[in-house]
Amino acid sequence: MTGSPTPFSKIGPPSRFKQAIRHFGGAAFCGIGLFLLLVVYFYEQPLALSSFGISSLANASLALVLVAAGQTCVLLGGGLDLSIGAIVSLVNCFAATLMGDSILSVALVVLGSLLLGMLAGAVNGLLIAYGRLEPLISTFCTLFVYGGLALTIRPQPGGHVSDDFATLLTGNLGVLPYAAIVLAAMLLLVWMPIFRSRLGRFIVAVGDNSDSAYASGLPVRPVRLATYVISGLFAAVAALFLTAETTSGDASIGASYTLNSLAAAVLGGVALTGGRGSVVGAILGGIVLSLILNLLSVLGVPAFWQDLIEGCLLVLVLAAAGVQRLRIDDWTKLLGKGRS
Amino acid sequence: MSDAAHPIKMPTRLKDRLTRRPGSNLSWVILAVVFALSVAINPAFLTWGTIRLQLVQAALIGIVAIGETLAILIGHIDLSIPWTITLSGILSADVYAAHPSAWVPFAVVIAVGVSVGLVNAFGIYLLRVHSLIWTLSVNLILQGLTLVYTNATASAPSVPPVARTLALDNWGGFPVASLVWAACAVAVILALRALPFGRHVYAVGSNELAALMSGVPTGRTYVVVYVISGLCAAFVGLMISGYASQAYLGMGDSYLLPPVAAVVIGGTRLSGGSGGYAGTISGSLSVILLQAMLVSLNISEGLRQIIFGVILLGLVFLFTRQRK
Amino acid sequence: ADILSDETLAQCFVKASPSTIAIAPKSKTGPFRIAFSNSLYGNNWRTEMLNSVSAYVKQPDVASHVKEFKIYNAGNDVAQQIAQIREMILSGYDAIVVNAASSSGLDSVLNQAAKRGIVVVSFDNVVTTTKSINVNEDQREMGRQWAEFLVGKVADGKSILMVHGLAGTTVDNDQADGAMSVFRQHPNLKIINVYGNWDVGTNQKVTADALSTNHDIGGVWGTEGATGALQAFLQLNMPVVPMTGESDNGFMRLAAEHHVPALVIGQSPSLASAGVLAAIASLSGKSLPQSASIPLAPVTTDQMKPAADYFPDLPGSFVTDINIAKCGIAIPVGAVVK
Amino acid sequence: MGAVLDATGLHAAGLTKRYGGITALQDVSLKLVPGEVHALLGANGAGKSTLVKILAGIIQPDEGTLELNREPIRLGSPQAAYRARIATVHQELSLFPGLTVAQNVLIGRETRDRIGWIREAASIDTARALLEQLDVQDIAPTAMVSDLSLAQQQLVEIAKAMLFDPLVLILDEPTSALGRSDVEHLLGVVRKLRGRGCAIVFISHRMDEITSIADQVTVLRNGRKVGEMSRATFNPAKALELMLGDTPRHLQRLKAPASPDLQPPLLDVRDLTVPGRLAGLSLEVRPGEVVGLAGLEGQGQKEALFALFGLFRRGLSGSVKVRGKPARATRPRQAIASAFALIPDDRKAMGGFVGLGVGRNISITVLDRLRSLGVISPGRERSLVAGLVERLRIKCASPAVPLGSLSGGNQQKVVAAKWLAHGADVYLFCDPTRGVDAGAREILYETIHSLAAEGRSILIYSTDMNEFAILCSRVLVFRGGHVSGSLVGAEITEENILGLSFHEAAHAA
Numbered sequence A: 001m002t003g004s005p006t007p008f009s010k011i012g013p014p015s016r017f018k019q020a021i022r023h024f025g026g027a028a029f030c031g032i033g034l035f036l037l038l039v040v041y042f043y044e045q046p047l048a049l050s051s052f053g054i055s056s057l058a059n060a061s062l063a064l065v066l067v068a069a070g071q072t073c074v075l076l077g078g079g080l081d082l083s084i085g086a087i088v089s090l091v092n093c094f095a096a097t098l099m100g101d102s103i104l105s106v107a108l109v110v111l112g113s114l115l116l117g118m119l120a121g122a123v124n125g126l127l128i129a130y131g132r133l134e135p136l137i138s139t140f141c142t143l144f145v146y147g148g149l150a151l152t153i154r155p156q157p158g159g160h161v162s163d164d165f166a167t168l169l170t171g172n173l174g175v176l177p178y179a180a181i182v183l184a185a186m187l188l189l190v191w192m193p194i195f196r197s198r199l200g201r202f203i204v205a206v207g208d209n210s211d212s213a214y215a216s217g218l219p220v221r222p223v224r225l226a227t228y229v230i231s232g233l234f235a236a237v238a239a240l241f242l243t244a245e246t247t248s249g250d251a252s253i254g255a256s257y258t259l260n261s262l263a264a265a266v267l268g269g270v271a272l273t274g275g276r277g278s279v280v281g282a283i284l285g286g287i288v289l290s291l292i293l294n295l296l297s298v299l300g301v302p303a304f305w306q307d308l309i310e311g312c313l314l315v316l317v318l319a320a321a322g323v324q325r326l327r328i329d330d331w332t333k334l335l336g337k338g339r340s
Numbered sequence B: 001m002s003d004a005a006h007p008i009k010m011p012t013r014l015k016d017r018l019t020r021r022p023g024s025n026l027s028w029v030i031l032a033v034v035f036a037l038s039v040a041i042n043p044a045f046l047t048w049g050t051i052r053l054q055l056v057q058a059a060l061i062g063i064v065a066i067g068e069t070l071a072i073l074i075g076h077i078d079l080s081i082p083w084t085i086t087l088s089g090i091l092s093a094d095v096y097a098a099h100p101s102a103w104v105p106f107a108v109v110i111a112v113g114v115s116v117g118l119v120n121a122f123g124i125y126l127l128r129v130h131s132l133i134w135t136l137s138v139n140l141i142l143q144g145l146t147l148v149y150t151n152a153t154a155s156a157p158s159v160p161p162v163a164r165t166l167a168l169d170n171w172g173g174f175p176v177a178s179l180v181w182a183a184c185a186v187a188v189i190l191a192l193r194a195l196p197f198g199r200h201v202y203a204v205g206s207n208e209l210a211a212l213m214s215g216v217p218t219g220r221t222y223v224v225v226y227v228i229s230g231l232c233a234a235f236v237g238l239m240i241s242g243y244a245s246q247a248y249l250g251m252g253d254s255y256l257l258p259p260v261a262a263v264v265i266g267g268t269r270l271s272g273g274s275g276g277y278a279g280t281i282s283g284s285l286s287v288i289l290l291q292a293m294l295v296s297l298n299i300s301e302g303l304r305q306i307i308f309g310v311i312l313l314g315l316v317f318l319f320t321r322q323r324k
Numbered sequence C: 001a002d003i004l005s006d007e008t009l010a011q012c013f014v015k016a017s018p019s020t021i022a023i024a025p026k027s028k029t030g031p032f033r034i035a036f037s038n039s040l041y042g043n044n045w046r047t048e049m050l051n052s053v054s055a056y057v058k059q060p061d062v063a064s065h066v067k068e069f070k071i072y073n074a075g076n077d078v079a080q081q082i083a084q085i086r087e088m089i090l091s092g093y094d095a096i097v098v099n100a101a102s103s104s105g106l107d108s109v110l111n112q113a114a115k116r117g118i119v120v121v122s123f124d125n126v127v128t129t130t131k132s133i134n135v136n137e138d139q140r141e142m143g144r145q146w147a148e149f150l151v152g153k154v155a156d157g158k159s160i161l162m163v164h165g166l167a168g169t170t171v172d173n174d175q176a177d178g179a180m181s182v183f184r185q186h187p188n189l190k191i192i193n194v195y196g197n198w199d200v201g202t203n204q205k206v207t208a209d210a211l212s213t214n215h216d217i218g219g220v221w222g223t224e225g226a227t228g229a230l231q232a233f234l235q236l237n238m239p240v241v242p243m244t245g246e247s248d249n250g251f252m253r254l255a256a257e258h259h260v261p262a263l264v265i266g267q268s269p270s271l272a273s274a275g276v277l278a279a280i281a282s283l284s285g286k287s288l289p290q291s292a293s294i295p296l297a298p299v300t301t302d303q304m305k306p307a308a309d310y311f312p313d314l315p316g317s318f319v320t321d322i323n324i325a326k327c328g329i330a331i332p333v334g335a336v337v338k
Numbered sequence D: 001m002g003a004v005l006d007a008t009g010l011h012a013a014g015l016t017k018r019y020g021g022i023t024a025l026q027d028v029s030l031k032l033v034p035g036e037v038h039a040l041l042g043a044n045g046a047g048k049s050t051l052v053k054i055l056a057g058i059i060q061p062d063e064g065t066l067e068l069n070r071e072p073i074r075l076g077s078p079q080a081a082y083r084a085r086i087a088t089v090h091q092e093l094s095l096f097p098g099l100t101v102a103q104n105v106l107i108g109r110e111t112r113d114r115i116g117w118i119r120e121a122a123s124i125d126t127a128r129a130l131l132e133q134l135d136v137q138d139i140a141p142t143a144m145v146s147d148l149s150l151a152q153q154q155l156v157e158i159a160k161a162m163l164f165d166p167l168v169l170i171l172d173e174p175t176s177a178l179g180r181s182d183v184e185h186l187l188g189v190v191r192k193l194r195g196r197g198c199a200i201v202f203i204s205h206r207m208d209e210i211t212s213i214a215d216q217v218t219v220l221r222n223g224r225k226v227g228e229m230s231r232a233t234f235n236p237a238k239a240l241e242l243m244l245g246d247t248p249r250h251l252q253r254l255k256a257p258a259s260p261d262l263q264p265p266l267l268d269v270r271d272l273t274v275p276g277r278l279a280g281l282s283l284e285v286r287p288g289e290v291v292g293l294a295g296l297e298g299q300g301q302k303e304a305l306f307a308l309f310g311l312f313r314r315g316l317s318g319s320v321k322v323r324g325k326p327a328r329a330t331r332p333r334q335a336i337a338s339a340f341a342l343i344p345d346d347r348k349a350m351g352g353f354v355g356l357g358v359g360r361n362i363s364i365t366v367l368d369r370l371r372s373l374g375v376i377s378p379g380r381e382r383s384l385v386a387g388l389v390e391r392l393r394i395k396c397a398s399p400a401v402p403l404g405s406l407s408g409g410n411q412q413k414v415v416a417a418k419w420l421a422h423g424a425d426v427y428l429f430c431d432p433t434r435g436v437d438a439g440a441r442e443i444l445y446e447t448i449h450s451l452a453a454e455g456r457s458i459l460i461y462s463t464d465m466n467e468f469a470i471l472c473s474r475v476l477v478f479r480g481g482h483v484s485g486s487l488v489g490a491e492i493t494e495e496n497i498l499g500l501s502f503h504e505a506a507h508a509a
């Protein structure tokens, strides 16, 4: 049967637009939201454009943005980290308790904090990748362990943070806040190298279909482990930043970051089921979320309405994403899990 | 084909059970171990008074965990429980203060439970949002609603008498709470095993598309599961208000994750489709005993959390390791 | 009446310790713009605090000093509170009154505020920076008085159950320290520590747990939420023992009803109003101690009077001591319960 | 090309693998020689995939040894197998739907620059070159795998294996999902690789493919090796006998009883349209009629069945009537209520609940009928299940074992059993014998026959053209989403079907 016509239509590359939407749809959505929010914000608070105002905004969102980036790494690899907030608390307590004033001590504590964050992440990763535990439940358990450790290090808030360290991270260079520089550094020095290299590809592949990844000979377990170590690193940097900002250690400081990091990731179009999304989206999601929280105060929204509004907002965004899915007109695509 | 080589064996049900479901059996072993440990640490755990007390606590977790078990069996989760509890507790006390008649608390429980369940099912089934984050968001909304409604002050001076009966009284030496729990447990175990609804739950949890294509009413299953979960939480809200003799803000805060822990210790897999409520019963008892044991050890809060986390991790390690 | 009379201020803001320094006033012309930064909310105490301070600034004597009063709520999130305080600095308020989410966490941002000439007052959960005027009730003294009360009533060899509040908080540590300074002198009393998180349900649960595993409890050192501890005794049909607690309506009502020997000392929700008063005073050129103690008002069961000290018709969770007479702060109950 | 296998090749000896009570593989030896296609034959559950998984390093044998070029090797993981240049295309595809074709093909072997960053452009070139080697021109390397058809995914999977420049290439049922021309294409590729000195393992249930490609044939039955034949000695009838054991089997044409034209049509479809997928299908099926939906892969046959079963949520137009009553559905439950039943091809995704027991898989459709006093009666359920297990000769240790532990063919029988239990007026079979061995196939044929005899209407889509000739009284040939012609009775031959598939009929018969 030579020369037979091809039985199926040629499958070309998806259009650039479609591809962009696939990757950056969430990010674009957040970008628009961010723009609108900023307009409202600057209208309400014209002084926000001063260098103090800008660094206030940057400082208010950096920690969440970093934690959301860490969470995104885990999500891309098909996992989930409920303990990420507790890691933030743990590293914060560690840093604020041990930090002295000399440059050497600050440097050692910073290094130690990063290692501690990665260690905590590694424990999660080992439990999940090698201990074969479900991510949800095992990070739920380590949440208690890390939170308890933080509370043991610092039963009450306090500690000492070098002034130089605090101003170095929370101040600003002209109009450019150091927080933005920290974020850029994390992206350029950590995220980019990982996600332009093979490890990043493996992370996405494992998140997409871990059975295929195993059968394709990918080192599934080390990759899983790596996602948690990376997220631990991001959590540690966020914690160091919070330490500088709050100049103290507090075992409950990270508590709100777990849900908010998940929310930021979802806002930014990262799939909770793994393998899909971009860090740009998560970062914008983080900024949008913290900006909304800020804006609610600025607009003088009555205190008790804030939770309600925050919740409704989340639900609306989730529902908007859900309505997209409703447009799928094929039950098998809507529900299909085994996509091979 | 080749029937001779592989005859269809019909093993006894008992053997079946022992080989096929090590999880739920193991959870009773663990309960025994936890109990033995508690007694070793403090012999008072062997007294009927203490046991009765733990039974009441376990009943609260256990009833909430009915909904959680169902939600997890269909492959999802319900994290909107804490503020469903609080809202229902406060609302039932409030409405009862205005209209003191016996059925009022139950009407409130039903109204709260059904509405929360419907909202959850709407987002998770119709909009297909991940249940973890949807229910957490709903929880946040309920928190906001409660605060707005109460102006952040619980205002009713007392709770409905039936709440106190449910939580504090004894019948024939047994706490009413645990009798209610037992009745609910029997009902849910029966429903899961012998009603089509139960089969639907397992079918949806193990493969929703296949369930749809087998004619399972998947949407109805979601709705029923989440409405039951809402009802259980709302009912426990009423019970807790009776237990503390007042409804107060944050009364459900400690019910976010312990029910999940109870379900997991009970051998139900978080990925859905496998497990059951029998295991959750021992899971609830284990969680409560563990908490009480740590309280009686008189150690620092931080260390207590670490121990709770590590023990839970150990249990999870025993039960829920994924096969691959 | 003049809320700023020297006599009232002297009675109200007592130096916390002999070494307390005075904070120089930042004299400005009123009326003032005051921002109020609350952290946690959603429990009764905080709600009454917010309601009472809102009512307070509307009282004519006070309102004449206040041009704008705005409440920010951060939740128990230091970073969020810092962001909000930065927002207040940007908006150019004259004073910031704060109930802190963390005792040292706000230091750097509050220092920045002070540097820009803003009066900073902290109360309840106070901060550690010396740039702020701290207004509080002496928690250590409170804990000490409770302990003294129990020591006088509990027989040697018995146990005392200490139902703490939220582990790790300054308030909890101070109260416990004060108590231990007494208990340490009575080595024959066995001390059992549990954490009730200042919440009735948790109090009840941990007390019930403790009761069922210890049979010689002769007294309960309780704080906020002690209603739960008392209910645990009633629920288990145990004979009641001497107890202490804060000014929860339910606790006082039950104590009166069941004749439980009890000592009640409350942390008044009107501390917030005292904080606002301090801010106005400082802005009006009055010198205040950097760390000020508001006088305590202890009540025992035999002294309690219905409708004055406790309120049979109000919820158990109502915090009763909403007035601080010595500071001239009187808030009608109706303004607090809505 | 790198080093080639020397003449000894890959030698597996005494491989044994047990799963609990089931011995999936027992003392099987195998010699793979360079430049030869070694076919594995065996009924469903014979142990073919188990053997493949051992060679791919996915599972480890309980006993047995492996030697590559006379050196003993241990394949402890898939990586180890790839390092030994043994590449496998599994029965269940292992692709990443969220990645592009190039990313899939090169996964783990991406072209990188000096600092280790992936060079997408170079990767795309490599992928394109590999696809061209396989004579595949119609898949862009930048296309998303989720957009590809099953056949295309199969080719991507082979391209992925080719990247390892394999000494040994294992293809586990690569043709089961392919249409005729794709099969030809694939066999051409296999011949080419054989020419290059590759040792190839080839698994298929289609005897004609084995005849045309195999140099060596090993027959497995119940986990044991029961025969070995070379190209010269290969005899399909003999092989079938070995596969199936002593039971003699005869595949013969099952003639559906000619339906009297007086009977009104049971199923009446007019202009059924799904935008972009199905263009105006009209057909009438009378009771007892078995109608085939034929044509090349992906021409709308499957969509027709899915549309009837309510799997398209919106956009449907046209009318569907069963027994004269409107029966157009947008949900499977509606379709089931109008007495449709669908036996799908993708067992894992649509057919069954792999984690639940066989019994529960079967009874799920009839729970309401098994109730007495409101609860499901265990006795009635057990007897229903036992009856169907026996009728379809489902091979399982007990009805309580999870469906996932059964072999593919037996899983398919369970899916069919579920709908036999329920009963329906119109049975829709979607490629029911995909990856099903001759024995199970015959049982399914018998089943279809008896359904027709009972007066049901049956629609069948299949990728196996022979099936139409055996089963159907009428065949509709699809092309580009609509029916391009129909064949009746003796006209139903492969040649005629193919003819209509490629050329529009001047006039439908």
Ligand SMILES: Nc1ncnc2c1ncn2[C@@H]1O[C@H](COP(=O)(O)OP(=O)(O)OP(=O)(O)O)[C@@H](O)[C@H]1O
Binding pocket: D019, D022, D023, D024, D042, D043, D044, D045, D046, D047, D048, D049, D050, D051, D091, D405, D406, D407, D408, D409, D410, D435, D437
């Ligand atoms: N993970 C497993 N657990 C238990 N039994 C298994 C498992 N995998 C395979 N088996 C059993 O091993 C036997 C051989 O299965 P295998 O998949 O090798 O068959 P096969 O020859 O590939 O069949 P098919 O043609 O249907 O694909 C079957 O009886 C199957 O039920």
Ligand SMILES: Nc1ncnc2c1ncn2[C@@H]1O[C@H](COP(=O)(O)OP(=O)(O)OP(=O)(O)O)[C@@H](O)[C@H]1O
Binding pocket: B010, B011, B016, B192, B193, B194, B276, D357, D358, D359, D360, D363, D378, D381, D382, D383, D385, D386, D398, D399, D400
């Ligand atoms: N020996 C048997 N013969 C025939 N059918 C059986 C046999 N054992 C079980 N089944 C059927 O197989 C299915 C699954 O059995 P399973 O053991 O899971 O039921 P079960 O023990 O009643 O489940 P559960 O205890 O969780 O309710 C059921 O439909 C059951 O009726």
Ligand SMILES: [Mg+2]
Binding pocket: D048, D049, D050, D091, D172, D408
């Ligand atoms: Mg196979």
Ligand SMILES: [Mg+2]
Binding pocket: D044, D173, D408, D409, D434, D435, D436, D437
């Ligand atoms: Mg097969």
